Amino acid sequence: xxxxxxxxxxxxxxxxxxxxxxxxxxxxxxxxxxxxxxxxxxxxxxxxxxxxxxxxxxxxxxxxxxxxxxxxxxxxxxxxxxxxxxxxxxxxxxxxxxxxxxxxxxxxxxxxxxxxxxxxxxxxxxxxxxxxxxxxxxxxxxxxxxxxxxxxxxxxxxxxxxxxxxxxxxxxxxxxxxxxxxxxxxxxxxxxxxxxxxxxxxxxxxxxxxxxxxxxxxxxxxxxxxxxxxxxxxxxxxxxxxxxxxxxxxxxxxxxxxxxxxxxxxxxxxxxxxxxxxxxxxxxxxxxxxxxxxxxxxxxxxxxxxxxxxxxxxxxxxxxxxxxxxxxxxxxxxxxxxxxxxxxxxxxxxxxxxxxxxxxxxxxx
Amino acid sequence: xxxxxxxxxxxxxxxxxxxxxxxxxxxxxxxxxxxxxxxxxxxxxxxxxxxxxxxxxxxxxxxxxxxxxxxxxxxxxxxxxxxxxxxxxxxxxxxxxxxxxxxxxxxxxxxxxxxxxxxxxxxxxxxxxxxxxxxxxxxxxxxxxxxxxxxxxxxxxxxxxxxxxxxxxxxxxxxxxxxxxxxxxxxxxxxxxxxxxxxxxxxxxxxxxxxxxxxxxxxxxxxxxxxxxxxxxxxxxxxxxxxxxxxxxxxxxxxxxxxxxxxxxxxxxxxxxxxxxxxxxxxxxxxxxxxxxxxxxxxxxxxxxxxxxxxxxxxxxxxxxxxxxxxxxxxxxxxxxxxxxxxxxxxxxxxxxxxxxxxxxxxxx
Numbered sequence: 001x002x003x004x005x006x007x008x009x010x011x012x013x014x015x016x017x018x019x020x021x022x023x024x025x026x027x028x029x030x031x032x033x034x035x036x037x038x039x040x041x042x043x044x045x046x047x048x049x050x051x052x053x054x055x056x057x058x059x060x061x062x063x064x065x066x067x068x069x070x071x072x073x074x075x076x077x078x079x080x081x082x083x084x085x086x087x088x089x090x091x092x093x094x095x096x097x098x099x100x101x102x103x104x105x106x107x108x109x110x111x112x113x114x115x116x117x118x119x120x121x122x123x124x125x126x127x128x129x130x131x132x133x134x135x136x137x138x139x140x141x142x143x144x145x146x147x148x149x150x151x152x153x154x155x156x157x158x159x160x161x162x163x164x165x166x167x168x169x170x171x172x173x174x175x176x177x178x179x180x181x182x183x184x185x186x187x188x189x190x191x192x193x194x195x196x197x198x199x200x201x202x203x204x205x206x207x208x209x210x211x212x213x214x215x216x217x218x219x220x221x222x223x224x225x226x227x228x229x230x231x232x233x234x235x236x237x238x239x240x241x242x243x244x245x246x247x248x249x250x251x252x253x254x255x256x257x258x259x260x261x262x263x264x265x266x267x268x269x270x271x272x273x274x275x276x277x278x279x280x281x282x283x284x285x286x287x288x289x290x291x292x293x294x295x296x297x298x299x300x301x302x303x304x305x306x307x308x309x310x311x312x313x314x315x316x317x318x319x320x321x322x323x324x325x326x327x328x329x330x331x332x333x334x335x336x337x338x339x340x341x342x343x344x345x346x347x348x349x350x351x352x353x354x355x356x357x358x359x360x361x362x363x364x365x
Numbered sequence: 366x367x368x369x370x371x372x373x374x375x376x377x378x379x380x381x382x383x384x385x386x387x388x389x390x391x392x393x394x395x396x397x398x399x400x401x402x403x404x405x406x407x408x409x410x411x412x413x414x415x416x417x418x419x420x421x422x423x424x425x426x427x428x429x430x431x432x433x434x435x436x437x438x439x440x441x442x443x444x445x446x447x448x449x450x451x452x453x454x455x456x457x458x459x460x461x462x463x464x465x466x467x468x469x470x471x472x473x474x475x476x477x478x479x480x481x482x483x484x485x486x487x488x489x490x491x492x493x494x495x496x497x498x499x500x501x502x503x504x505x506x507x508x509x510x511x512x513x514x515x516x517x518x519x520x521x522x523x524x525x526x527x528x529x530x531x532x533x534x535x536x537x538x539x540x541x542x543x544x545x546x547x548x549x550x551x552x553x554x555x556x557x558x559x560x561x562x563x564x565x566x567x568x569x570x571x572x573x574x575x576x577x578x579x580x581x582x583x584x585x586x587x588x589x590x591x592x593x594x595x596x597x598x599x600x601x602x603x604x605x606x607x608x609x610x611x612x613x614x615x616x617x618x619x620x621x622x623x624x625x626x627x628x629x630x631x632x633x634x635x636x637x638x639x640x641x642x643x644x645x646x647x648x649x650x651x652x653x654x655x656x657x658x659x660x661x662x663x664x665x666x667x668x669x670x671x672x673x674x675x676x677x678x679x680x681x682x683x684x685x686x687x688x689x690x691x692x693x694x695x696x697x698x699x700x701x702x703x704x705x706x707x708x709x710x711x712x713x714x715x716x717x718x719x720x721x722x723x724x725x726x727x728x729x730x
Contacts, residue, residue, distance in 0.1 A: 147704075175683075175700070318540075321697045328696035332686045335540070335700025339512075343708055 045235040045289060047107045051100065052224040054288045058096045059221035065089035066214060069205070084131065087201070091127050094120045097217070099284035103245045107237040109225035116220075119213045126204040129197035132312070137190040139313045141183050143340055144333065148179035175336050178329030182337065185320050185330060242285040249278040250358060259353065269311050272349065276304035296357040303355060307348035314341035410600040410654060412472045416465065417589040419653045423461045424586035430454035431579060434570070449496065452566070456492050459485045462582070464649035468610045472602040474590035481585070484578045491569040494562035497677070502555040504678045506548050508705055509698065513544035540701055543694030547702065550685050550695060607650040614643040615723060624718065634676050637714065641669035661722040668720060672713035679706035 044050070065086050072082035098120035101113040204210055227237075252275045257268045279301050286294040321334040409415070430451050437447035463485035466478040569575050592602075617640045622633045644666050651659040686699040 175703075178696075321693065322542075326693050328686065328691050328693050331543075331693035331695075331697040332700035332703075335543075335697035335702075336704040337700075338540075338697075339701040339704035339708075343704075 045238045047104070047224075047226055047237050050238055050291070051104055051107060051288055052226070054291075055097060055100060055224050056221055058093045058100070059217045062090060062093035062097065062217050063214070063221060065093060087127050088131070091124050094124045094127075095280070096284050096287070097220070098124070099281050100288055103241050103281055103285045104238060104288070106241060107227050109227060112225045116213075116216050119209070119216070123204065123210065123213055126197075127201050130194055130201055133190050133194035133197055135309060136313050136316050137186060137194070139309060140186050140190075140317060140337060140341075143313070143344075144179050144183050144186075144337055147336055147340055148176045148333070175333050178327065178331070178333035181327060181330040182320070182333035185323060185326065185334075186316065189320055189323075190316065238289055242289045245278070245282045245285040249275070249282045252278050253356065253358070259349065266311075269345075272304065272307055273311075276301070276308060279304060299355040300352055300357070303348050303352040307345055307352065310341050310344035310348055314338050314345065317341060410603045412469070412589075412591055412602050415603060415656070416469055416472060416653055417591070419656075420462060420465060420589050421586055423458045423465070424582045427455060427458035427462065427582050428579070428586060430458060452492050453496070456489050459489045459492075460645070461649050461652070462585070463489070464646050465653055468606050468646055468650045469603060469653070471606060472592050474592060477590045481578075481581050484574070484581070488569065488575065488578055491562075491566055495559055495566055498555050498559035498562055500674060501678050501681050502551060502559070504674060505551050505555075505682060505702060505706075508678070508702055508709075509544050509548045509551075512701055512705060513541045513698070540698050543692065543696070543698035546692060546695040547685070547698035550688060550691065550699075551681065554685055554688075555681065603654055607654045610643070610647045610650040614640070614647045617643050618721065618723070624714065631676075634710075637669065637672055638676075641666070641673060644669060664720040665717055665722070668713050668717040672710055672717065675706050675709035675713055679703050679710065682706060 069083055069086035069090060072086055098117040101108065101117040101120075105113050252271070256271055256275060257265070279297060283294055283297055283301060286292070286297075317334045317338040321331050321338070434448055434451035434455060437451055463482040466473065466482040466485075470478050617636070621636055621640060622630075644662060648659055648662055648666060651657070651662075682699045682703040686696050686703070
C-alpha cells in the first residue's frame with residue numbers, strides 16, 4: 001500500500017505549462033505506476049482494503065494542497081508559481097476523489113457520494129478556468145509567432161509587420177500585417193478572462209460552500225462512508241465497476257468518427273471530449289484496483305488533453321474574430337490561427353489513434 | 366516506333382479539371398507507356414532514329430491541336446470544352462518539344478533550338494494562364510465550401526451565413542459569416558484575371574509572333590535540324606544528355622528541405638517548383654530515349670503539380686485579403702483559406718516524399 005504523500009513527493013518540481021490540464025497528471029502517474037507494480041494482494045479487493053485507503057490518501061493530498069495554497073497565495077498577488085502548483089495538486093486530488101465516487105458509487109454511501117461528487121466537480125471547474133485561460137493564451141501567441149515567423153514577434157507590432165510585408169512570402173506578409181494586432185487582441189481578451197477566473201477562484205476558496213467541501217474531504221481523510229449492508233465487502237464491489245468503466249471507454253472510443261481531412265469538424269469535438277473524460281475515469285479506477293496507473297494510456301490521455309486545448313484555442317481565435325470593428329488584417333490573422341488550431345485538433349486525434357493500445361478499427365481510412 | 370497520333374487517339378476523352386496542368390499529362394502518359402514497352406531496338410539510339418521522329422511526332426500533335434483549336438474557338442465565345450482540350454494538347458506538345466530541345470540541345474542545331482525553345486516557352490506561358498486562373502478559382506471555391514460546410518455554399522450569401530452562425534460550431538459560424546463574401550471576392554478577382562488571360566491568349570494566337578512559331582513547328586514536322594558534323598549520329602548524343610537530366614533531377618530532389626510542420630514555408634516553394642520542372646524534363650527525355658514514359662514518376666509529377674496549384678491558390682487568397690476596405694469576416698475567411706491551402710502544400714510534399722521511387726533521405730524526420 002503506497003502512502004498518499006508518495007505522490008506529492010515524487011511529483012517532479014518542474015511546473016508544467018499552465019492549462020496543460022491532466023497532461024501534468026500523465027507525468028505524475030509514472031511514480032505510482034512504478035511504486036504499485038506489485039499491485040494488491042490477490043483476493044483482497046474489498047472496499048475497505050483498497051478503495052477506502054485510496055480515498056483517504058487522495059483526501060490527505062487534497063488537504064495538504066489546500067494548506068500549501070493558503071500559505072503561498074494572497075488575494076493581493078495573482079497567485080505565484082507555488083500557489084499555481086498547489087491549485088493543480090488540489091484539482092488533481094479532487095478529480096481522483098470525484099472520479100472514484102462516480103465509478104464505485106455502489107460500494108459507497110450513494111447519497112453522500114453524489115453530493116460530494118457534485119461539489120468537487122464545481123470546485124474543479126472553478127479552479128481549472130484560470131489556468132485554462134493562461135494556457136490558451138500561451139498556445140495561441142506561440143502559434144501566432146510560429147505562423148508569422150520568428151522575424152515577427154507579435155510584440156514588435158506595426159513596424160515589424162512592415163518589414164514582413166517587404167518579404168516576398170506573400171502569405172507570411174499578409175499574416176504579419178495582422179499577427180501583431182491579433183496577438184494583442186487575444187492577450188487583452190484572455191488576460192481579462194484569466195483575471196476574472198482568478199478572482200472567482202479566490203472567492204470560491206473563501207466561500208462557505210468551499211468550506212463545506214473541505215470539511216467533507218477532511219472527514220473522508222479519516223472515515224470513508226461505505227455502502228449500507230455488505231455490498232462493499234466483496235471483490236465484485238470494485239472489480240465490476242472498474243470493468244464497466246473500461247467498457248464505457250472502449251465503447252466510446254470505438255464509436256469515435258473515423259479520420260477525415262475536413263478541418264471544420266467541430267461537430268465531432270464533443271465525442272472526443274467525452275472519450276477524454278471516460279479515459280480519465282478508467283485511469284483512476286485502474287489506480288484504485290491495481291494500485292497503479294495504466295501506463296499504456298498515459299500518452300493517449302495526453303493526446304486527448306492536447307485535443308481539448310486545441311479545440312478551445314481555435315474557438316477563442318474564432319470568438320476574437322467576431323470582435324466588432326477589428327481591422328481586416330487582424331481578422332485574417334485570426335482566421336489563419338483558427339485553421340492552424342483546427343489542424344492541431346486533427347493532429348491530436350491522429351496521435352490518439354496511433355497510441356491507442358486496444359485493437360479497434362481506429363486507423364485512418 | 367509509335368505513330369504520333371497514337372497519343373491523341375489514346376488520350377481519354379474525359380476533360381481533366383482545368384488548371385490541373387500536366388496532371389492531365391500524367392493520365393496521358395499511360396498509353397504511350399504501354400505502347401512503348403518494347404522500347405527502341407538496342408544500339409539504335411541515334412538522333413535520326415529516335416529524337417528526330419519524336420520531335421516530328423510532337424510537331425504533328427502541335428499542328429493537329431492548333432487546327433482543332435481554330436475549328437472550336439472563336440473570339441466571340443470564351444473557349445468551349447473542345448477549344449480548352451485543344452489548347453491543352455497544344456501546350457502538351459509545346460512542352461515536349463521545348464523540353465527535348467533543351468535536353469538534347471547538343472544533338473541539334475543549337476542556335477535554332479534555343480530560338481524555338483524561347484518562343485515555345487512564351488507560347489506555353491500565354492496559353493497556360495487562362496486555365497491556371499480557372500483552376501485556381503475552382504480549387505479555392507471548393508475549399509471554401511468544404512471549410513464552411515455543405516450547408517453554406519458561397520452562392521447563398523448572407524442568409525446562409527446567418528443560419529451557420531446559429532449553429533453551435535463557432536469556428537464554422539465565424540467562417541460562414543465571411544465565406545460567402547470571400548468566395549464572391551475571389552470569383553470577381555480570378556474571373557477578371559481569367560478573362561484577361563483569355564483575350565491575351567487569343568491575341569497571341571493571332572499574332573505574327575505566333576505564326577512564326579507555327580511555321581517553325583511546321584518545318585520541324587518534316588525536317589529536324591541536326592547538329593553540324595557527326596554529333597547527333599552516336600548513341601552518346603542522346604544517352605548522355607538524358608542521364609544528365611536525370612542527375613539534375615536527383616540532385617534537386619536530394620537538396621529539397623526536409624519535412625517540417627511549419628505551414629508558412631513559402632521560402633521553400635521555389636526549390637519544389639524547380640524540382641517539378643526538372644522532373645518534367647526527365648520524363649520527356651525518358652520518353653525520347655526509351656520511347657515510353659517513366660510510369661513510376663507519374664504520381665510524383667502529379668504531387669508536384671498539386672503542390673504548385675496549392676501554392677498559387679494560397680497566394681491568391683493572401684492577395685485577395687489585401688483588397689482595401691473588405692469586411693473583417695471576409696478577411697477572416699481568406700485567412701482560414703490561406704492556411705488551408707498551405708496545409709495542402711504540406712500534404713502534396715508528403716505525397717511526393719512517399720511516392721518518390723529513388724532511395725534518398727527524403728522521409729520526414
